[in-house]
Amino acid sequence: MNINSLNNRIALITGGNSGIGRCTALELARNGAHVFIACRDQGKAQSVIDEFSTFPMVGKIEYLNLDLSDLNSVKNCAREFVSKGLPLHLLINNAGVAGLKGLTQQGFEMTMGVNHLGHFLLTQELMPSLLSGSPSRIINVASRAHVYAKGINFESFRRSTDSKLGIREYCESKLANVLFTKELAKRLKGTGVSSYAVHPGVVASSLWREVPEPLRALIKIFMVSNNKGARTTLHCATSSRTAFESGDYYADSRSKKPSKVALDTNLAAELWTKSSQWVNDYDLTIKKG
Numbered sequence: 001m002n003i004n005s006l007n008n009r010i011a012l013i014t015g016g017n018s019g020i021g022r023c024t025a026l027e028l029a030r031n032g033a034h035v036f037i038a039c040r041d042q043g044k045a046q047s048v049i050d051e052f053s054t055f056p057m058v059g060k061i062e063y064l065n066l067d068l069s070d071l072n073s074v075k076n077c078a079r080e081f082v083s084k085g086l087p088l089h090l091l092i093n094n095a096g097v098a099g100l101k102g103l104t105q106q107g108f109e110m111t112m113g114v115n116h117l118g119h120f121l122l123t124q125e126l127m128p129s130l131l132s133g134s135p136s137r138i139i140n141v142a143s144r145a146h147v148y149a150k151g152i153n154f155e156s157f158r159r160s161t162d163s164k165l166g167i168r169e170y171c172e173s174k175l176a177n178v179l180f181t182k183e184l185a186k187r188l189k190g191t192g193v194s195s196y197a198v199h200p201g202v203v204a205s206s207l208w209r210e211v212p213e214p215l216r217a218l219i220k221i222f223m224v225s226n227n228k229g230a231r232t233t234l235h236c237a238t239s240s241r242t243a244f245e246s247g248d249y250y251a252d253s254r255s256k257k258p259s260k261v262a263l264d265t266n267l268a269a270e271l272w273t274k275s276s277q278w279v280n281d282y283d284l285t286i287k288k289g
């Protein structure tokens, strides 16, 4: 991909150790960015750093510890970054799970907790750095799967996964990513911080490992490579054309119309309010089991 130099640009990407995130992190660093990979496993991050060190490149990759299923870990990760006193130009909320069942550390449904709530808190906590990096961008890696969600079931946030394959929760979490992007754009208007939601395509990553056969085999038929999957994220992160289209949903490196429910501004505002309450009150309402 043809990317303008990213020298002196600082990026933080969640799940940068694997799949689409790994390709995105390497490409940003290859073009000069200083990239922080926020993930749960230092060994996996080190393998990206080692791969990068074999390229004759100018950027840099560093590891930050982050477990999105634990809001304390999310806070610690953001605080570690903020304490460095660096501006943040690109926040890429890329990590995600599909087909996983159960509860997060603080008792939220696992897929909604990791895919939406963890990223919601991370974004809030990194806001001072994003504002000091302005013009800066937030990219939420969503999915076209959001079109299968009829709405957000707020009740199901506080109980263990109840659909058989966890697919309903996945689709709702991806709808939450698109709604969050819209609401961020509204709230950040005039700050120079813009937000984008991305559908990366159907990608041959490890995301589908929890999805049982024969559904997995069916999905595989449509898959593209991780490198291709990283393209729309990279486009939103680096293209000068996207700079004025904050809040939009992108697929194939173009702004596309998301589902009707993803354009519901009342639902986006309600999701924001409820998510704020949950991430602020979580230590009072621990419900693990």
Ligand SMILES: NC(=O)c1ccc[n+]([C@@H]2O[C@H](COP(=O)([O-])OP(=O)(O)OC[C@H]3O[C@@H](n4cnc5c(N)ncnc54)[C@H](OP(=O)(O)O)[C@@H]3O)[C@@H](O)[C@H]2O)c1
Pocket: 014, 015, 016, 017, 018, 019, 020, 021, 038, 039, 040, 041, 044, 066, 067, 068, 069, 070, 093, 094, 095, 096, 097, 114, 141, 142, 143, 144, 199, 200, 201, 202, 203, 204, 205, 206, 207, 208
């Ligand atoms: N693949 C597709 O076809 C497709 C389609 C549409 C959207 N997407 C979206 O693309 C994004 C990237 O997924 P991918 O396809 O590249 O899958 P992937 O290879 O499985 O990568 C997922 C990443 O998320 C990380 N992660 C999972 N749980 C985490 C947690 N609790 N805390 C921190 N990190 C966690 C994983 O870390 P570990 O290695 O430690 O597990 C991994 O780095 C996801 O948001 C996904 O929903 C993918």
